[in-house]
């Protein structure tokens with residue numbers, strides 16, 4: 593068993609707490625917020641305390657915190673209090689360095705579009721411009737602001753209702769839907785770390801939304817306590833709607849590979865069972881969950 597460190601957040605210095613929270617709650621999407629003050633000065637700043645919270649109504653929330661150093665309010669926060677509008681631009685890998693540059697603490701009134709070299713495009717409904725380079729931009733009106741406290745580091749929740757969506761068509765698939773494989777999005781980790789959602793880091797899990805999986809608890813003990821199968825393997829198996837029938841298990845015993853293995857190890861049932869678990873794991877990795885479960889149930893019958 594690994595040793596667990598338990599922390600009382602009130603008993604550690606604020607910067608340490610900040611570090612634990614931001615390194616653990618990761619990766620976080622990045623809201624690249626374009627705002628404007630009442631004099632018309634444009635601001636562009638990134639915020640990773642951000643997510644979408646509702647699609648009907650379409651609401652996103654981001655949180656410019658009070659400065660940990662001098663407790664001041666971020667310019668983006670001040671701006672949305674003056675002009676309750678924001679364009680939330682999504683950040684991808686080709687613009688990540690310019691996004692980072694725009695997080696510099698420039699004086700109020702400095703336009704970070706100009707500082708970062710990114711391109712302003714006028715919005716349709718709101719006054720702040722959008723970022724031309726962003727794969728997706730959301731024109732939003734600010735419906736509510738919740739200021740959590742007046743202490744350094746306190747968050748301020750900016751509720752943004754989506755009014756228009758702009759999508760670079762290079763990121764659409766044939767059906768007009770956004771394609772995550774084309775997007776190359778980035779996420780913020782703790783400290784100065786980022787992550788990139790592309791290539792091998794993207795993977796699919798069949799969603800158990802319409803079907804009701806039997807659950808890991810319904811798998812026989814010999815499968816649950818396997819020395820071979822991982823937690824991910826068990827999660828995938830528990831997604832099956834039912835255990836295989838006796839007929840299906842009988843059928844799998846006639847499979848060439850299973851038959852040969854059973855013959856080879858007929859005098860060593862423990863080894864055979866373990867080998868069958870390895871085979872089932874390989875079959876699971878090929879996304880054939882029903883066959884894997886049938887192999888595992890066959891292995892159960894041997895003991």
Ligand SMILES: Cc1cc2nc3c(=O)[nH]c(=O)nc-3n(C[C@H](O)[C@H](O)[C@H](O)COP(=O)(O)O)c2cc1C
Nearest residue numbers: 637638639640641655656657666667668695696697
């Ligand atoms: C990727 C990234 C994410 C950030 N997320 C936040 C955040 O969620 N909240 C925050 O207060 N500051 C965050 N910052 C720091 C702000 O971007 C920085 O304080 C910026 O200067 C604020 O600009 P403003 O005062 O013009 O609004 C982040 C910086 C980067 C690079």
